[in-house]
Amino acid sequence: MSSDLTLRSLLGNSQLPPNEARILMAHILEKHYALPRSALLSRDDMALEVQALAHWKELESKRLDGEPIAYLIGKRGFHNIELQVAPGVLIPRAETELLVDIGLKEIARLTDNQKMVKVLDLGTGSGAIALALTHEASNISVTATDQSLDALAIARSNAHYLELENRVCFAQGNWYEAISKNDVFDIILSNPPYIANHDPHLTQGDLRFEPLSALTDHSTGLTCLETIIFGAKAHLNTEGLLAVEHGFDQSEAVVELMRTAQLKDIQIHLDLAGHNRVVSGRK
Template identity: 70%
Template sequence: MSKDLSLRSLLGSTLLPPSEARILMAHVLDKHYQLPRSALLSRDDMQLNDGALENWRSLVSKRLQGHPIAYLIGKRGFHNIELQVAPGVLIPRPETELLVEIGLREIKRIQKEVTAPNVLDLGTGSGAIALAVAHEAPTALLTATDQSFEALAIAQANAQHLGLNSRIQLLQGSWYEALADKALFDVILSNPPYIAIQDPHLSQGDLRFEPISALTDHASGFTCLEVIIKGALNHLKPMGLIAVEHGFDQSEAVGELMKSAGLQNIRVHQDLSGHFRVTSAMSV
């Protein structure tokens, strides 16, 4: 057996914030004992065996070094679903749920005329956006692209786990290049890399551990947004909607890109922090 240390003692002596410590300990209890999170209270006097204690200490050490909790426990909640995540994909963030909500509103609007709306998620990563939409809109058919084989493997595992694999098509390739030339969609959604390469945030916090290609275009932050917006009319049905996530200070420039691309009804949308986080537009 491990040293005589209870869950209460281990949680009380760690340097981690209490909320983070409880998340990691709950993961250890589930992994080693198949115990629910409630055991943190109901069995707080239990002692970890050697394997579980080693796992706990390793997780604490990595978190103190800055490793994201989502990578340490291998999952992240996102818009009513739970996703597997790993260092090969971006960690889904709450602000991206705004993009899902916009897509769902558009699906609801057109469902009287479109029985099975076709939705495209460009740069899907873990599959977060596409799978959240599929989960909430059971008639929608999803296509998701990513240039990373590693990301697509994680997205496929998530689709399988959520029972949504029959309603999502995963395609490898850069943005629209993964699609057939004449593929058309009712809704296009994307959270592309939009952080400028010189942005100091890339060397801070969780971003240090996430795939750099999912965060920045290695340029101004607008390269991927420009490709997606310029190509939208070739893949949107008449009166189709495109919505893209972008930086809090990029909405005006993104709106201009959409206007130049011939899109109409351009709107900006605020996230829960009050930042203009998503811009949407429609085809003619």
């Protein structure tokens, strides 16, 4: 049964910012009518059926309460892939695409040697870094770890959905404890929890809805970075590259950790907003 509420009137009367309302309505059109996003314009006089209308109202109200759009529509674009996301996993951020680009550059450099490049993604969450790399590069073997079983379930499901499940090996555990002691890699990438426990951002915006274990180390913000940096040499090939994401004000501390860990060729990388976002170093 159709309501008499058209797309035009629903979008026009929504209290949401117009771009957000359109994203949610496009999701409704796809789910209930298998219609593409373009229907927002071409079918704007269409009246929603009662079930679709109830779904729209539910999503609109949850978004007005602050729930992240990615959780409401169950997906987020990252690099050149689309990932399923749900409340058990961090929503991949655009700035993390920098780690993917650093990884791809290193893979291209090593590919001259005609060898399979071994990559480790520590704290894979939805599988973002591991799957974006595997999607782009054919000559890599990727291991992706996480401590959270919920995150690993979503990462595995993303690998399946993207038809990459045979090319990524998933493992559960506390940082390097998830892999064998003798396992070595050409590249280690990680976007670990780096927000300090007292940081007010944890109680604001999307972060309120994301798993705390993905956001904060419940300490200074540097303890996971420290574990990853100090453990890297034991799991890197000679000249192997470690690159870690960090908070915009943590690059000095991360550089110092890499120096203390006796990594060389230490470099700071800027994200698209111009913030120091990643530090890399080599064994």
